[in-house]
Each structure stands twice: as structure tokens, then as C-alpha cells.
Amino acid sequence: MAAAPRHRHADPTTDLVTPPQVLVGVDGSTGSRAAVRWALHWAARHAAEVQVVAAYPAVGSMGWLAMGEVTDLSALDALHDDTWSAARETVDQVREEDAALLSVPVAIHVEPGPPAELLVHRSHDADLMVVGTRGRGYAASAVLGSVALHCVSSSACPVVVVPEPGGWADPGPGTVVVAGVDGSERSAAAVAWAMEEAGPRGQVTAVRAYGVADLWFDQYAAVAPTPAERDAAELAALEQGLTTLLQATRGEHADVHRLAVGGEAGPALVDQAAGADLLVVASRGRGEFRGLLLGSVALHCVLHAPCPVLVVRPTNRSWAPGRLRADGVVGAVGAGAPG
Template identity: 35%
Template sequence: MSGLVVVGVDGSASSLAAVEVAAREAMLRGARLRVVHAFIWPAMHVPLGPSPLGPPEGGLRNMVERLLAEAVERASAVAPEVDVDHAVVTGEPLTVLEAQSTSAELVVVGSRGMGGFVGLLMGSTAVHLAAHGRCPVLAVREPAADGPIVLAVDGSAAGERAVDFAFAEAALRNVPLLALHAWTTWNTPMPVPQDASAPYAKPPGALAGEEECLLYEALAGRREQYPDVVVQHKTVRGRTRETLIEASRSAQLVVVGARGRGGFAGLLLGSVSHALLYHAHCPVAVVRGTGVRH
């Protein structure tokens, strides 16, 4: 059985843009595409049919059918060979899409929805899914540049799956991969001296060299697994969030782990992934990890 890509729709322009991205992702993967709308109104006992005084095509249920038909049509126009189905699931979007993520290999959502407040750059649905979804979540923000895939590397065990996802995505899209590691003396672990008289300071350049080694070690084995992916390694001394946001200007996708080195125990979504969801200039894929490679 082929894999499954799920996209959440609510009739907004953002969700229709997400449908197009999801259709391309399904095409690249040879996967099925499911267009899902979370229909919250039945649970609130709101009348779903047309008003007796209104046109027969009115009402919430007919509105939902129209927006799903538009989404399916949009997906079929982008990737006509992809098998597309649709589902209307009673419930609120967070719960519905989290449940859908258990059987999907990728969930795609827009950056804003019909219920977004003015000025809110990333809907709560995307942030919630990035923290709780059972598969990678791709949040579609601004139109992507025709550039590489940018992979945020921090060397943590939790970031292993993000590395795997980024290499696989670069291979599917046939584009270069920029593996980017940003570091400062504040987010680099301090070595424990062997004796009380040992200095804490390292020789000039030693710390930068260690961070470069960390980057290469984090990518170990992937070059052999994906020999056709052109990889550029880049270490930057600077704040991780600002460095990745700037790199997103010329990227077609940024891939980041949900949490990484320095995260607090129990925190499901790290500050870097959260910042990218709000401020990146291209789509962002957040990949949760367990520290176990698959």
C-alpha cells in the first residue's frame, strides 16, 4: 500500500496553498493524498442545512462540500496522477489532524486559517501539530524560493530524524541540501575539567573546530545512503534562530527538529522550531524525534 499525505483545509487562501504543496509532496512520494476538513459545527449543535428562507445551496454542510471540492480540484490540477480522497471529520482541527497524523507520513497545513487573529503569523493548529503530531509536519508559509533545502543541525539525538527527513526530501526534489549549524559559546556544552587546576578556556579556534566536527558527525552515513544529494556544510557563529530565519530567505524548505540540544525536559516544541514557524520566509518542516534512527 502506498503512503499517505494529509492536508488540512478550511477554505482559506493559506490552506489552498497548502493543498498545492501537499499534492506535490504526494506526487514525489508516490503517495495518496487526503484532504481533511475538521467540521466543528455538528458538535456545537448548529443547524447545518440551508435556511428555509435562503437558497437551497446555502448552509454549512453545502459550504464544506464546496470548499472540499475546490481543494480536490486544486490538488488534481497540480498532480493529476495522485490518488486524492477527502474526509469531513467532526471535531476541532487540533484533535482531528493529530489523529490523522497517526496514519500519515506527512501532514501539511497552512500558516494561517479562517479563525486566525489579525497579526497572528502562524495558526495554533500548525504549532500544536508540530509539538504533538505523530509524523513530520510541513507548515506552508510564504512562497518558496528556488533554492536548497536548509537543514538545521544541532548534533542532538532528537535531531536524527530531521536529518533523515531532509536528505530524503532533497533526494525526492533533486535539489541541494545546505546543512547549517549555528553555535555560540552559550549553546555549546562546557567541558568538565579533569582536575581543579585545569583551565576552562580552550585554545583559539578549538571550539569552532569542534562545532564543525559535530556537523560532519551528525550527517555521518547519509552521504552513502543518498549519493546523488549535493551537500553543503556550513557552520556559523551566531544565534541559531536568527541564522536560520535569514537562511530561509533563499531556501525552498527549512527542516528542523521539534527539540534539540539545550531543550528543557518536558518541552515538546523548542524555541528554534517555534521561531521558524512564526518567522521563516519559506515552508518549514518540523520533525519530532525520539533519539532512535529508523
């Protein structure tokens, strides 16, 4: 049975309360099956509805149809039906593995067109998007326009990228979550999501990575802080921000550990995610795709993390992690350099 509703939001056009909406892409691969499993478990925990999106080629992208070689468009109808059946089969297989998922509301949408564009279009009405990866060859294909990377860079809601099944657990109480903190408002939201996903019985590690200066002149040694002093300063900044965030928390929350590490944020977060069930990072906003190609933190984590990665993106939706007041998230993690 689905968990009791906790995070419903009002629809301003109808004044009705609607459950959170989870969007998940399906393409028949093992990666998308893992995404469906993750999405259904998340929906069961948060009393959400799942919107499954499956795409098939549009007429304009199918040269053999566009050139008029096939005049019977019933072939497209058959393609639509086959795509729907494959998506339905994926959902049914995941549900058969866990009876708790049978009560999760699922709607299947089959549409022609590029899958990434369809998902991004629907993300404006979603509270969370879940996509899979392409397995071992994923890193090589990332800059060539994979669905996952396009969604991470363009979605109107937070995105979870789920790798092929590994040692991590499905969404549920008591999970282990790592969150990246850089002093921005969006990283405060990342910590809030991390606390929500871990639950009161879980564990969150808030990681603040800081750059290590590579200065060559001797005079710097007389004024530069020692590594221990820098660690202490970074931990103090992290502690100040987390204290503000925790004060905005309703009820019990996860055990939150603080960690400051020197070095690049992406590799540091991936290292800390070893053994975790989820890694949460913040995006850089509308201009992020260019940053992705240049090696942003989010890209590094999506490509290399050993567990699912939740990328917190700007959203106009009112859904938010339920045990936190919305005003407590903004600016709660303290000042610092952007990640």
C-alpha cells in the same frame, strides 16, 4: 503521472504494501490552498496518497443550535455539504494549474469538530502532515492556539508548515534544503529528510548552531577557544556525523554543505533559509508544546522562515526517507548539545 513508488511500507495487520499517506488541512484560506498545492506535489513525487481534512463546527460548539433555536438539523447537513464542496473546489483549482497532479489519489474527509484535533487524531495513520499558515497575522495568533502550532506540537508524524506563496519551489528534484543539526538522533533524521527532499540534483546545507558564552571575567580569555577554533571544532563534529549518515545512503544523494555558526539556532536557521525551498528542523518530542511557548527552535522557524518548514517529530510509522537505511539514521550526526 505520479513518480514510481519508492517509499512504501508494509501494513502489519494485512501484510499489504501501502503508499505513503499525506494529510493536509483545508479551511478555504489562501494559506490552506498553498498547503494543498505543496502536499499534491510531494505526493506526486513520492507516489503517495493525499487525505484532505476539512472541519465544520460541531453541534455542541454552535450555540444557536445547542440552545434549541434551530430544530431543523438539516442545517448541519448543508454545512457539511458546503464544506465538502469548498474542499473539493480547492483541490480542483490546484490540479488545474498542473496536469501532473491529476493522477495523485485524493480522498476528502469532512468532519465536525476543531480542525487541529481532527488533524492530530488522523496523524497516527499518516506519514506526513501539511498545514498552512494565516499570513501576516500568524505570529500574533500563534500562542492563541492556531491549527499549525497545535499540529507541530502534537502530531504523531512529521509536519510541514507552508507559508503563503513566496520565492520557494514546490517539492521536486533539485530543490535547495537547509537542515538544523544539534547532535541528537532526531536531528539526524532531519538531515535524512533534507537529503531526500533535495534529491540527487539538489543541495542541502546542514547547519550546526552553537551558543556563544557571555562570560565577564578576564581569566576566561586565557582558556577560551577563539571563534575560529570553535568554528573548526563544531565543523569537525558535524563532519563526523554527516560522514556516518552519508555512508548509510543508497545511491546518489544531494550535495551536502556543512556550516557551523555561532548564535541562537532559530535565527541562524532562518537566516540560512533565505533562498531555500525547505527548512527541516527536529522537534523536542512529547513535551514540546511547553517549549514552543518558551521560544523553541521549531517555533521560531515556523513563525519566521521564508519557506516551508518541515518539523520532524517522533513517529511509529515505518515510512522513512528512501535512500537511507533506517539504522544509518539513528545517532548518525554525532554528539552535541540539544537544540
